[in-house]
Amino acid sequence: MNRRKVIKRLALGVASLSAAGIPYGLSRLLAPDRLTTSKIHYLRPPGALSDATAFNEACIGCGLCGEVCPPKCILFSDREGGSRLNTPFIDPAKKGCILCGKCMEVCPTDALTEVDRKDIKMGIAQIDRTACYPWVDRGVCGACVVACPLGEHAIGFDFANMYRPVIKKGCVGCGVCVEVCPHPSLPIRIAERGSSTVVVHQI
Amino acid sequence: MSSPDSKPFFLWRHLNKLRWLSLSIVFLMLILIPFLHLYQTYIAAHAYDLLYPSEKVIYDSMETLTAPFISDPENDLDLLKGTTWSGRLFGLDLSDPLALAGQIAASGKLLWPFVLTALIPIGLTLLLGRFFCGWICPASFLYELNTTLGAWLRNIGLHTGQRRMSRKFKYLVLFVGLLLSPLLGSVAVAAIYPPxxxxxxxxxxxxLGGFGVGAVFFAATLLFDLLVARRGFCRYLCPGGALYSLLGKFRLLRIQRVVEDCNDCAKCNAVCEFGLDPLRDGFGMECNNCTACIAVCPTDALVFKVTPKDQPDRGPGHLGRQYRRAHNENAEDEHEP
Incomplete structure (x- = not known):
C-alpha cells in the first residue's frame, strides 16, 4: 500500500514536470526562431549552415569537428542547455580558427558543409579604433595583420599610417586576429555578416 | 541427448569473456582517442619546449604508442576519430542508426553521405539484433560494472532496486524523442542516449578540461539502475535500445535453448541482465546476444542458431526434475545423471 502510494507520487511528479515542458514546446512550435536568436553571436566553425535553427537540427553532437581541429579551437556548448546543447562553437578570444578545413571534411551530417577557403562565412572582424594601440597612437603593433591566415585579402594596414590595421572584404571571420591581439579589452570582435552591430562573444 | 550444433567452435563457452574484451577495447579507445587528439594539437603547435610537464608526458607516451604504426601523426591519426555515436574507425566512417533517425527527424532531410555511414551498423543489427548494446556500447560497459556493484551491495545487506516495468516504455521514449526533435530544434535523442x-x-x-551536463544525466541513470531496476535504463528507457530492438526483431542470429540438454537450473534467468526468460525460451527483441547465459549454462543447453524467429516455449528441460517426473511412467531415462 505504502509502496503503491510512493510510486503514484513519483508518477505524478514526472507527469507534472513533463507538463511544465508543454508551454516550452508550444512556444518553440509557434516561434521557433525567437528563442535561438539572442544578442550573443555564436561563432560557428567554418562551413556551418547559416541559419542557427537549421544548424542545431543538423548537428548530432558527435564532436568529430572538435576532435580533428589542430589548434583545438572548436569548443562545445555543454552546460548551457537548450537546442545548442553539444553543438560546436569557437571562442576566438581563446583560440582562433586556422581555416584548415578538417572539420568541414569530417562532419558526417553536413552541418558543416565543405566550402572553399575564401568562401567561408563565419563572420567579419571589426576593429575598435578607439582601443587598438596604433589607432590611438599608443605604439606600433600589427600582430593581427601578421597572424591572419588569409593575408592581404582580409586585413591590411591603413594607407596613411603603416601600423593601423583595417579589415578588408576578404575577411571570413576566423578570429585569429582576436586571439593574437595584445590589447586586454579585445578591440577586435567577430560580427555576424550583414549586421553592423558590435557583438559580444559568449562566455 | 546432445544435439549436433551444441559446440560449434572452441571458444564456445568463453564468448562472454570475449564480449568483455570487446567492451573494454571500445571503452579504452574512447579514452585513447582524445589523448591522440591532444598529441596532434601539440604537434600542430610546433612548440614542444613550451608544453607543461604533464603535456610533455602525454606527448611522449602517445609518440611512443603511435610511432611504430604511422609516419605523419598530424594527418594519419585522423583515421581514428570520434565515438560510437559517429566516428571514423581506421578510415571507415560509421554512425549510430539512432543518430541517423534523430537527424532525419530533426532536420527533415535525408543526407545520403550520412545514411551511408549508418548502413553497416543497420545491416549488422538486422542480422545480429541488439549486439551493439552487449558488445560495443561504452555505456553498457559502465552499466554492467554498476550491476556488479549492485551485487556487492546486496552481499553486504543493502537493498538494490529490482522493480519491473513495461519494456514497451522505451519505444515511447524513442518516438517522443524523435517527435520532439523538430519542435526543440535539435537532435533531442542525442542528449539522453548514454553511449x-x-x-x-x-x-x-x-x-576540453571538464565534464558537461551529460555526465550528470549519466550519473542519474547509474543511480536509476542501482536504486530502481537492474539495467533499468537499457531495458525500459533507452531510445537507442528501442531502435535496435525494432531493427533486430527478425534478426538471424539468436541464442536458443536446446530443450533436450536443459536441466531447468534457471541460472540463465538469474544471470540475464535484461531480465529475459531463457529458461522458457523467452528471448524476444530485447536479447542482445550477450552470451552471459551461454557462459553460465552448466549443460551447454544454450546455443546460437541461425533462425529469423524464436522457437515457442518448449516446456521443461529434459534433464530437469519436472520433465522426468512427468515422463516417469515411461521409465526410460532412469539411468540419466
Whole structure:
C-alpha cells in the first residue's frame, strides 16, 4: 500500500514536470526562431549552415569537428542547455580558427558543409579604433595583420599610417586576429555578416 | 541427448569473456582517442619546449604508442576519430542508426553521405539484433560494472532496486524523442542516449578540461539502475535500445535453448541482465546476444542458431526434475545423471 502510494507520487511528479515542458514546446512550435536568436553571436566553425535553427537540427553532437581541429579551437556548448546543447562553437578570444578545413571534411551530417577557403562565412572582424594601440597612437603593433591566415585579402594596414590595421572584404571571420591581439579589452570582435552591430562573444 | 550444433567452435563457452574484451577495447579507445587528439594539437603547435610537464608526458607516451604504426601523426591519426555515436574507425566512417533517425527527424532531410555511414551498423543489427548494446556500447560497459556493484551491495545487506516495468516504455521514449526533435530544434535523442553521452563526455573531460551536463544525466541513470531496476535504463528507457530492438526483431542470429540438454537450473534467468526468460525460451527483441547465459549454462543447453524467429516455449528441460517426473511412467531415462 505504502509502496503503491510512493510510486503514484513519483508518477505524478514526472507527469507534472513533463507538463511544465508543454508551454516550452508550444512556444518553440509557434516561434521557433525567437528563442535561438539572442544578442550573443555564436561563432560557428567554418562551413556551418547559416541559419542557427537549421544548424542545431543538423548537428548530432558527435564532436568529430572538435576532435580533428589542430589548434583545438572548436569548443562545445555543454552546460548551457537548450537546442545548442553539444553543438560546436569557437571562442576566438581563446583560440582562433586556422581555416584548415578538417572539420568541414569530417562532419558526417553536413552541418558543416565543405566550402572553399575564401568562401567561408563565419563572420567579419571589426576593429575598435578607439582601443587598438596604433589607432590611438599608443605604439606600433600589427600582430593581427601578421597572424591572419588569409593575408592581404582580409586585413591590411591603413594607407596613411603603416601600423593601423583595417579589415578588408576578404575577411571570413576566423578570429585569429582576436586571439593574437595584445590589447586586454579585445578591440577586435567577430560580427555576424550583414549586421553592423558590435557583438559580444559568449562566455 | 546432445544435439549436433551444441559446440560449434572452441571458444564456445568463453564468448562472454570475449564480449568483455570487446567492451573494454571500445571503452579504452574512447579514452585513447582524445589523448591522440591532444598529441596532434601539440604537434600542430610546433612548440614542444613550451608544453607543461604533464603535456610533455602525454606527448611522449602517445609518440611512443603511435610511432611504430604511422609516419605523419598530424594527418594519419585522423583515421581514428570520434565515438560510437559517429566516428571514423581506421578510415571507415560509421554512425549510430539512432543518430541517423534523430537527424532525419530533426532536420527533415535525408543526407545520403550520412545514411551511408549508418548502413553497416543497420545491416549488422538486422542480422545480429541488439549486439551493439552487449558488445560495443561504452555505456553498457559502465552499466554492467554498476550491476556488479549492485551485487556487492546486496552481499553486504543493502537493498538494490529490482522493480519491473513495461519494456514497451522505451519505444515511447524513442518516438517522443524523435517527435520532439523538430519542435526543440535539435537532435533531442542525442542528449539522453548514454553511449553518445559517455563518448562525448570522455572527450570533454580529457581534451576540453571538464565534464558537461551529460555526465550528470549519466550519473542519474547509474543511480536509476542501482536504486530502481537492474539495467533499468537499457531495458525500459533507452531510445537507442528501442531502435535496435525494432531493427533486430527478425534478426538471424539468436541464442536458443536446446530443450533436450536443459536441466531447468534457471541460472540463465538469474544471470540475464535484461531480465529475459531463457529458461522458457523467452528471448524476444530485447536479447542482445550477450552470451552471459551461454557462459553460465552448466549443460551447454544454450546455443546460437541461425533462425529469423524464436522457437515457442518448449516446456521443461529434459534433464530437469519436472520433465522426468512427468515422463516417469515411461521409465526410460532412469539411468540419466
Amino acid at each position: 553518445a553521452i559517455v563518448g562525448r563526455e570522455i572527450y570533454y573531460a580529457i581534451a
